[in-house]
Amino acid sequence: MTQTKTDPRILRTRKLIMDSFIELSGKKDFKDITVKDITNAAMINRATFYYHFEDIYDLLEKVLLEVLLINLDYHDYENSKLDEETFINLFKAITKFQQSLSYRCHRSYEETIARIIREQLEVIFYKMLVKEHPTIEENVLKGTAVMLSWGLYGASVEWRRTSKKMTTPEEYIKSVLPFIKNGIGFVSGNGK
Amino acid sequence: MTQTKTDPRILRTRKLIMDSFIELSGKKDFKDITVKDITNAAMINRATFYYHFEDIYDLLEKVLLEVLLINLDYHDYENSKLDEETFINLFKAITKFQQSLSYRCHRSYEETIARIIREQLEVIFYKMLVKEHPTIEENVLKGTAVMLSWGLYGASVEWRRTSKKMTTPEEYIKSVLPFIKNGIGFVSGNGK
DNA sequence: GCTGATTTGTCGTATATCCAACACATCGAT
DNA sequence: ATCGATGTGTTGGATATACGACAAATCAGC
Numbered sequence: 001m002t003q004t005k006t007d008p009r010i011l012r013t014r015k016l017i018m019d020s021f022i023e024l025s026g027k028k029d030f031k032d033i034t035v036k037d038i039t040n041a042a043m044i045n046r047a048t049f050y051y052h053f054e055d056i057y058d059l060l061e062k063v064l065l066e067v068l069l070i071n072l073d074y075h076d077y078e079n080s081k082l083d084e085e086t087f088i089n090l091f092k093a094i095t096k097f098q099q100s101l102s103y104r105c106h107r108s109y110e111e112t113i114a115r116i117i118r119e120q121l122e123v124i125f126y127k128m129l130v131k132e133h134p135t136i137e138e139n140v141l142k143g144t145a146v147m148l149s150w151g152l153y154g155a156s157v158e159w160r161r162t163s164k165k166m167t168t169p170e171e172y173i174k175s176v177l178p179f180i181k182n183g184i185g186f187v188s189g190n191g192k
Numbered sequence: 193m194t195q196t197k198t199d200p201r202i203l204r205t206r207k208l209i210m211d212s213f214i215e216l217s218g219k220k221d222f223k224d225i226t227v228k229d230i231t232n233a234a235m236i237n238r239a240t241f242y243y244h245f246e247d248i249y250d251l252l253e254k255v256l257l258e259v260l261l262i263n264l265d266y267h268d269y270e271n272s273k274l275d276e277e278t279f280i281n282l283f284k285a286i287t288k289f290q291q292s293l294s295y296r297c298h299r300s301y302e303e304t305i306a307r308i309i310r311e312q313l314e315v316i317f318y319k320m321l322v323k324e325h326p327t328i329e330e331n332v333l334k335g336t337a338v339m340l341s342w343g344l345y346g347a348s349v350e351w352r353r354t355s356k357k358m359t360t361p362e363e364y365i366k367s368v369l370p371f372i373k374n375g376i377g378f379v380s381g382n383g384k
Numbered sequence: 385g386c387t388g389a390t391t392t393g394t395c396g397t398a399t400a401t402c403c404a405a406c407a408c409a410t411c412g413a414t
Numbered sequence: 415a416t417c418g419a420t421g422t423g424t425t426g427g428a429t430a431t432a433c434g435a436c437a438a439a440t441c442a443g444c
Contacts, residue, residue, distance in 0.1 A: 008235050009401060009430050012204075036391060043200050045432050050393065201400050201431065228421060237402050242423065 014052055016042040018063050030060065030109050060109055064116050071097045072117075074124050082128050084177055087152070090121065091173040094156045114153065121149035151180060206244055208234040210255050222252065222301050252301055256308050263289045264309075266316050274320050276369055279344070282313065283365040286348045306345065313341035343372060 020041035024033050035056055039046050053059045071093040080086045094117055101113070126145035133141065159172045212233035216225050227248055231238050245251045263285040272278045286309055293305070318337035325333065351364045 007402065007430070008237075012235075013431075034391065035393090043204075045200075046392080047394080047433080048431050051430075055393085199400070199432065205401075226421065227423090238422080239403080239424080240401050243400075247423085 010052075013044060013048060016044055017049060017052060017059065018066065021059055021063055022067075057112070061112060061116060064109075064113055065120070067100070068097050068116055068120055071100075072120050072124070074127055077124055077128060080128065082125075082132060084174075084181075086128075087177060087180060088170055088173055090124070090152060091156065092169045094121075094152065095159065095169040098156065098160065114157075117156075118149045118153045121152055122146060125149055148180065151176075202244075205236060205240060208236055209241060209244060209251065210258065213251055213255055214259075249304070253304060253308060256301075256305055257312070259292070260289050260308060260312055263292075264312050264316070266319055269316055269320060272320065274317075274324060276366075276373075278320075279369060279372060280362055280365055282316070283344060283348065284361045286313075286344065287351065287361040290348065290352070306349075309348075310341045310345050313344055314338060317341055340372065343368075 017038060020038050021033070024037055024041060028037075033056070035046065035049055038056070038059070039049050042049075053062070072090070077086060077090075080089075097117070098113070122145045125148045126141060129136075129141045129144055155173060155176050156169075159167070159169060163172050209230060212230050213225070216229055216233060220229075225248070227238060227241055230248070230251070231241050234241075245254070264282070269278060269282075272281075289309070290305070314337045317340045318333060321328075321333040321336055347365060347368050348361075351359070351361060355364050
């Protein structure tokens, strides 16, 4: 499928900025990183930074989303059904993403990370639901996607908080699947 | 010492072009490399290429000079005298540079390489001569620099042609030093 | 709390780079 | 020799990026 072409300068400059930010994140906590640090490391002008990003928080979100998309891209689930395997894979992707972030800087923007994960999960669930249940009302599908994304994310929080050291992500998610499936069972017309 | 600042875009773009050219030179002979190849590999526009370089031959020369300058920079000889050690070091630098070029693409622009080596040697010799003999006529110093640069380069050609496999550059250059020193002996006022 | 240093965010202007178009040159297959 | 494909070199206009200046906000030391 054809894609609108982006000016190569934009691609290069954004990459410079994002790569510099990621590298700095390995050295300092997010709250100690300045726009000046980033523009110096990237060797670009401050005005150029602001041409591309609203501020450093905008950059953070976009970097996190880009890194997340490596693990959690709808295209990887386009041909999947909302079944046990899919939930296991999504859960593993979330936990992998969380683990891939540098421990030191993670804590400063955990809320942003959480929101980004949930939003991406919501997008994926919604698209899968639309595909499997095209005749169901959009509001219902939206609500289901919200519930599923918060639920799965919540499971990852609990896993990290209580069970990380003794169970694998795969083992953990299986224990909460029956509840999740009941929700799915409703829209599939399956009985109690 | 302060240096006029170059626009970072210029630095980046030239580096993209030169790096792409060097990488392509490792894969194809020079005569098979096109401007289109380079601009594709560098992901820059053809007009931008022509903004920086007259043509592909101009690029070749500038790349070769830049690589040569890593081995043969006047700044490394600023505090040297025109003595045996200096000649040995210069000769080793020439032969090292020649060996660092990829064998396959070397043959296509050997003349350009030769000219660049001689020109750089001439610059270095001339500056050293001016420093050691400030009162001698410029024409004489120029001529001496020309003689020395052609001579040293010629020695490297002969070494590669006849003696490369059995002598080191250092051993070889020592055998031609007495002749070279006689020339130097003239401007130093030393006897026969 | 004060103060100097540093960073942020923005603006007008200049420059580097991009794009598409064009005419011409070169290349490779026939 | 011919012809279609490909590459070269150039141009005008558009866009992205740089620079320096400025006012305001934030930070760190006292």
